[in-house]
Amino acid sequence: MAIYPLLFLAVCCQTCNKGSRLLIALFAIALGASTFWIGVLIALYGFFPAFLAIYAGRLSDRFGPRLPMVLGAFGVGLGLWLPWALGSLPALFASAALIGAAFVFFQVSLQNLMGSLGERTERASNYSQLSLAAAVSSFLAPVLTGFWIDRYGYTTTYGILGTLAVVTGVGLLVLPFVPGRGSRKQRSGKGQGLGGLLQDADLRRTLVVSGVVVTGVHLYSFYFPIYGHEIGFSASRIGVVMGSYAVAAFIVRMVMPAVVRVYSEGRVLTHSLWVSGLAFFLFPFFRDLYTLTALSFLLGLGLGCGQPLSILMTFNSSPEGRSGEVLGVRLTANKGIQVAVPVLFGSMGAAFGLFPVFWANAGLLLLGGGISVRRRTRDPGETPEGEGAP
DSSP states (O other): OOHHHHHHHHHHHHHHHHHHHHHHHHHHHHOOOHHHHHHHHHHHHHHHHHHHHHHHHHHHHHHHSSHHHHHHHHHHHHHHHHHHHHHHHHHHHHHHHHHHHHHHHHHHHHHHHHHHHHHHHHHGHHHHHHHHHHHHHHHHHHHHHHHHHHHOHHHHHHHHHHHHHHHHHHHHHHOOOOOOOOOOOOOOTOOOHHHHTOOOHHHHHHHHHHHHHHHHHHHHHHHHHHHHHHHTHHHHHHHHHHHHHHHHHHHHHHHHHHHHHHOHHHHHHHHHHHHHHHHHGGGGGGGSHHHHHHHHHHHHHHHHHHHHHHHHHHHTTSSOOOOOHHHHHHHHHHHHHHHHHHHHHHHHHHHHOOOHHHHHHHHHHHHHHHHHHHHHOOOTOOOGGTTTTT
């Protein structure tokens, strides 16, 4: 199948999902929600995916990627149309739950599809292109959403994003799906249950580090808009700052394959986590547009490496015919963290302000870098991509 139309549709659906996260935080503030309740809204994006991700992966393995991707896009559209139609705080809670539940079907199936296209040697390139598409959506989502909010208001912006998600679902219905099947390495988890999969030490460590990376990404996505609002930024200025994160992620993902060939996946991942932790630590000390834009760019350089590397390492750890399920396990772990951490951090923010939120996440990322170092110490045979790694 043609990969670029697929990536275009992926950008559209991801833009809707990511744009809704900026939109829901600012709309909730406008409706008078406290920091705690905003944390609950954030957690709802991950609550149902924590239970559905493995099922979504199994559905993708059994029936192919088209069905769950189409259902996911239409579900995201419906979730976005709820606040457009009702414009109330309860509608935001229903919207967050529905968007989170629907998008996981799209996300797991897309990741599984990209890993199955072409031969094994093409997998790293496929995930690199997918991560670039994600970076494009990370740029478009806050910038477009911010300007639409300033120009049209919250409810109309929900309607625009919802329509884009439904159009994406229609596009997936007409796009020819002929996924290739690359050669897969047989691993010991085949034929076993979930417990058998988790006996793989490489997979367990990958899941932990992946959870740390995703926690950093989502806490930035939700709590920087709150911080920007507190220091008097408009929605468009918040969008510009967050857009610089996406620009950095796009740049670093373009050069990442070459860097990995020289320094290895583990080394790149370790340093990316440490850079991200430093950026999070510095955020609360600054209130001007240019410095915060620079810190957002630095954070994008760090976290921009972590996401595609964790997906690639997870797919490579999966048994034959169970890659979607393993990717679902990864998302289940990630979403479980997303549910717990925002509520915890939201309570922390309500009690102590946003400074501890940023610093606690900085500590989490630095700890993740330490775990990555331990992984490389335990796996001395790890080689750079050009010397046998995928």
